[in-house]
Amino acid sequence: MQRRVYMDHAATTYTKQEVLDEMLPYFKEIYGNPSSVHGFGREARKAVDLARERTAAALNVSPEEIYFTSGGTEADNWAIKGVAWANKERGNHIITTSIEHHAVLHTCQYLEKMGFEVTYLPVDSYGLVYPEQVKEAITDKTILISVMFANNEIGTIEPIKEIGQIARERGIYFHTDAVQAVGHIPVDVKDMNIDLLSLSAHKFYGPKGVGALYIRKGVKLHPFIHGGAQERNRRAGTENLPGIVGLGKAIELAVSNLEENSKRLTAMRDRLISGVLNSIENVRLNGHPTKRLPGNANFSFEFIEGESLLLSLDMKGIAASSGSACTSGSLDPSHVLLAIGLPHEIAHGSLRLTLGDDNTDEDIDYVLEVLPGIVKRLREMSPLFAQHKGGKHYV
Amino acid sequence: MYSEKVMDHFMNPRNVGEIEDADGVGEVGNAKCGDIMKIYLKIRDNRIVDVKFKTFGCGAAIASSSMATELIKGKTIEEALELTNKAVAEALDGLPPIKMHCSVLAEQAIKAAIEDYRRRQQEKQVNS
Numbered sequence: 001m002q003r004r005v006y007m008d009h010a011a012t013t014y015t016k017q018e019v020l021d022e023m024l025p026y027f028k029e030i031y032g033n034p035s036s037v038h039g040f041g042r043e044a045r046k047a048v049d050l051a052r053e054r055t056a057a058a059l060n061v062s063p064e065e066i067y068f069t070s071g072g073t074e075a076d077n078w079a080i081k082g083v084a085w086a087n088k089e090r091g092n093h094i095i096t097t098s099i100e101h102h103a104v105l106h107t108c109q110y111l112e113k114m115g116f117e118v119t120y121l122p123v124d125s126y127g128l129v130y131p132e133q134v135k136e137a138i139t140d141k142t143i144l145i146s147v148m149f150a151n152n153e154i155g156t157i158e159p160i161k162e163i164g165q166i167a168r169e170r171g172i173y174f175h176t177d178a179v180q181a182v183g184h185i186p187v188d189v190k191d192m193n194i195d196l197l198s199l200s201a202h203k204f205y206g207p208k209g210v211g212a213l214y215i216r217k218g219v220k221l222h223p224f225i226h227g228g229a230q231e232r233n234r235r236a237g238t239e240n241l242p243g244i245v246g247l248g249k250a251i252e253l254a255v256s257n258l259e260e261n262s263k264r265l266t267a268m269r270d271r272l273i274s275g276v277l278n279s280i281e282n283v284r285l286n287g288h289p290t291k292r293l294p295g296n297a298n299f300s301f302e303f304i305e306g307e308s309l310l311l312s313l314d315m316k317g318i319a320a321s322s323g324s325a326c327t328s329g330s331l332d333p334s335h336v337l338l339a340i341g342l343p344h345e346i347a348h349g350s351l352r353l354t355l356g357d358d359n360t361d362e363d364i365d366y367v368l369e370v371l372p373g374i375v376k377r378l379r380e381m382s383p384l385f386a387q388h389k390g391g392k393h394y395v
Numbered sequence: 396m397y398s399e400k401v402m403d404h405f406m407n408p409r410n411v412g413e414i415e416d417a418d419g420v421g422e423v424g425n426a427k428c429g430d431i432m433k434i435y436l437k438i439r440d441n442r443i444v445d446v447k448f449k450t451f452g453c454g455a456a457i458a459s460s461s462m463a464t465e466l467i468k469g470k471t472i473e474e475a476l477e478l479t480n481k482a483v484a485e486a487l488d489g490l491p492p493i494k495m496h497c498s499v500l501a502e503q504a505i506k507a508a509i510e511d512y513r514r515r516q517q518e519k520q521v522n523s
């Protein structure tokens with residue numbers, strides 16, 4: 001049988017057996033509605049409470065500050081719209097960055113249509129946001145700063161603590177989309193002066209469709225989903241009981257093994273990166289060499305296009321992703337790759353390999369074995385490569 | 396998302412390469428996503444006797460180039476000019492809607508190569 005290698009953990013992870021085992025009883029045996037008064041309900045409530053405690057412990061906050069959502073996207077929407085609508089008397093200005101996930105970017109664009117003003121900070125060629133630029137962008141109308149903890153495409157880890165400190169000093173709410181960070185790198189909400197933080201279970205070996213928003217006690221924001229009194233009147237809807245149980249178990253596992261896992265992944269990642277850079281010409285690493293997520297490798301191969309690269313890898317059993325225009329659905333190249341200054345044709349040849357728990361050293365060997373041949377084959381088909389070899393450069 | 400035929404033409408593309416002494420060369424770029432396709436024609440007695448391509452683009456673009464070159468090989472210039480992107484897509488057992496523009500690229504590259512051939516012919520006549 002052909003080898004199958006999953007290297008798209010930033011898109012989603014599998015659900016760990018221990019996590020699934022804890023979830024399963026909550027479908028059929030312990031199925032009460034956590035809001036019910038009877039014993040069935042109380043059992044379910046206990047499970048939600050435990051998940052909330054585990055999540056709070058992982059972030060160094062109190063359980064009353066954790067609100068479960070349907071995932072990272074909802075948490076981002078809630079944090080930004082919730083703060084915007086609740087604080088519009090104080091000001092209408094929001095600061096964010098040009099490399100945020102669409103869950104943040106499109107929410108901010110919506111608020112612009114509603115009369116808010118948004119500053120999208122630029123990043124440097126590594127994808128780093130500069131705290132001084134955050135400071136300079138603040139006006140007396142600024143009510144929210146939202147900067148992602150770590151970027152989902154290029155893996156760059158942002159200076160969150162410094163930005164949090166600036167926000168705190170100026171009395172401005174600070175939200176961070178930590179969907180790619182939680183469970184992978186240390187996140188200390190108290191120490192980093194974070195007011196609101198989004199996370200999502202399926203990025204750390206929990207189930208899909210469940211996440212959480214941390215809301216620091218005292219932060220003023222409107223509910224996003226109106227209805228019943230769940231989540232202390234702030235997020236309506238009967239709880240996704242098995243999902244919340246799974247999130248709680250997954251975050252506990254991820255944080256307790258964080259250091260060890262991160263060391264292992266970092267070593268594999270660095271071997272993958274140097275292996276690719278050494279065996280293939282005209283390739284660059286996107287993102288920062290060291291300030292990056294343990295499992296993230298992102299390359300641009302000149303003269304070829306990302307989708308054809310993904311299809312070729314898929315034929316070899318390797319699952320990866322790309323920021324190429326041809327894969328985007330909108331036919332625009334990744335806004336992150338453009339924001340770090342890559343020209344369109346280089347963004348076109350991007351490949352993201354994101355490692356996880358189930359990857360082994362043999363997986364890295366396998367990718368390093370097949371990738372050069374794939375790149376070579378596609379380059380031989382590319383008119384740009386022919387021109388490059390002929391000494392002419394396509395402009 | 397792609398048909399087996401698309402994958403076959405992507406993994407084993409027909410007619411990849413260049414023709415050194417081509418009679419017509421057409422290069423077109425895709426305004427939509429920034430891809431490039433280049434087609435080389437060898438023409439004898441108004442008939443396409445050889446055709447090669449190079450493509451910088453997605454799986455659908457490479458498969459469309461391969462299929463389009465197969466479809467015009469051995470055809471007269473007039474027949475080749477009648478090739479539509481729809482015919483290329485149909486021959487590939489269909490393309491996803493968002494990938495239809497990639498087959499347009501193939502149609503345009505062939506037209507551009509034939510135009511180049513005709514221009515060269517005219518120049519030859521003027522010069523002789």
Ligand SMILES: Cc1ncc(COP(=O)(O)O)c(C=O)c1O
Pocket residue numbers: 010011070071072073074076101103148150151152177179180200201209210211
């Ligand atoms: C940085 C970031 N934010 C938000 C999301 C959205 O999370 P979810 O898939 O749980 O809605 C993702 C996942 O794709 C992400 O990587």
Ligand code: FES
Pocket residue numbers: 325326327425428429430451452453454455456494496497
């Ligand atoms: S060539 Fe870009 S989508 Fe097909």
